[in-house]
Amino acid sequence: MGGYVIQSVWKIETKRGGSLKILIIGGTRFFGIHMVNELVAKGHDITIATRGRAADKFGNKVKRIILDRTDETSMKNALRNRHYDVVIDKIAYCSNDIKYVMEAVDCDKYIYMSSTAVYEPLHINTMESDFNGVSQKLVWCNREAFPYEGVKRQAEYALWQIYSDKNWIAVRYPFVIGKDDYTKRLLYYVEHTMKSIPMNIDNLDDQIGFIRSDEAGKFMAFLVDKDLRGAVNGSSKGTISIKEIIEYVESRTGTKAIIDNSGKDAPYNGVTEYSINTEKAEAIGFQFSALQDWIYNLLDYYIQSVV
Numbered sequence: 001m002g003g004y005v006i007q008s009v010w011k012i013e014t015k016r017g018g019s020l021k022i023l024i025i026g027g028t029r030f031f032g033i034h035m036v037n038e039l040v041a042k043g044h045d046i047t048i049a050t051r052g053r054a055a056d057k058f059g060n061k062v063k064r065i066i067l068d069r070t071d072e073t074s075m076k077n078a079l080r081n082r083h084y085d086v087v088i089d090k091i092a093y094c095s096n097d098i099k100y101v102m103e104a105v106d107c108d109k110y111i112y113m114s115s116t117a118v119y120e121p122l123h124i125n126t127m128e129s130d131f132n133g134v135s136q137k138l139v140w141c142n143r144e145a146f147p148y149e150g151v152k153r154q155a156e157y158a159l160w161q162i163y164s165d166k167n168w169i170a171v172r173y174p175f176v177i178g179k180d181d182y183t184k185r186l187l188y189y190v191e192h193t194m195k196s197i198p199m200n201i202d203n204l205d206d207q208i209g210f211i212r213s214d215e216a217g218k219f220m221a222f223l224v225d226k227d228l229r230g231a232v233n234g235s236s237k238g239t240i241s242i243k244e245i246i247e248y249v250e251s252r253t254g255t256k257a258i259i260d261n262s263g264k265d266a267p268y269n270g271v272t273e274y275s276i277n278t279e280k281a282e283a284i285g286f287q288f289s290a291l292q293d294w295i296y297n298l299l300d301y302y303i304q305s306v307v
Helices: 031-041 072-079 095-104 148-161 185-194 213-225 242-253 279-283 295-306
Strands: 021-025 045-050 063-066 083-089 106-113 168-172 175-177 210-212 230-233
Touching: 021 031, 031 045, 031 213, 063 072, 072 095, 083 095, 083 213, 095 106, 095 148, 106 148, 106 213, 148 168, 168 213, 175 185, 175 213, 185 242, 185 295, 210 213, 230 279, 242 295
Parallel strands: 021 045, 021 083, 045 063, 083 106, 106 168, 168 230, 175 210
Antiparallel strands: none
């Protein structure tokens, strides 16, 4: 395998006029919606698998099956005797999640929604090869076993160590933001600045990366028929600091941020300076947007929402 870099040796041939039979586990909120819409627009045969607890807006454009992603028996029962060209797993977090799907589903390609949180640590120009998924200790665990970054690493350890013979892609994104961002983490800085609510910020000057939600969905959809195997980064080009974000909000609103240890911890605290290298994605034809081209429009949207 050449260290722990899996070479690109698998290829899915599209059929039925370019249509693929695709199962999406999750995909009914945030950038998963953009992904499904993109795949539907391209004419693929889409099935979404969820717990069935929330309605989606896809109508008759997709098929649906019900399963419990965290239950091994449920996964096997729901996916038995089904074949898919591609499985996109938006909601796998831990090594057991990987095992349950790999042991249950029959597919030609598996795309796992990983995270740049797997890198130890993130740094300027973080590349896919900076994460060693082969020689670290794999622990079969559930989602509660470790913090977020820990369980996401364990999920990748399972792929690299146990399922290295399978055709899989692990997509690593930094913070995903957009008008539809349910986490409201970026909104925190806008609202607290405008209302002069004290914030405890420990990384004010550090440059950090983001990806826009619609682009995150489009890149996942882009990968379904690409000749790629292993890990791939996705990120908007460029970075921005929390200080730059706050100063922009101050300049647009005439308000003044209060940065003080007495304030509530800011949501991006603990994140050290980094940028994400996307040369691997670009080499297969995907071009990410420049962060500076859209981040200020998004901040304007949040400013207006606070007003």
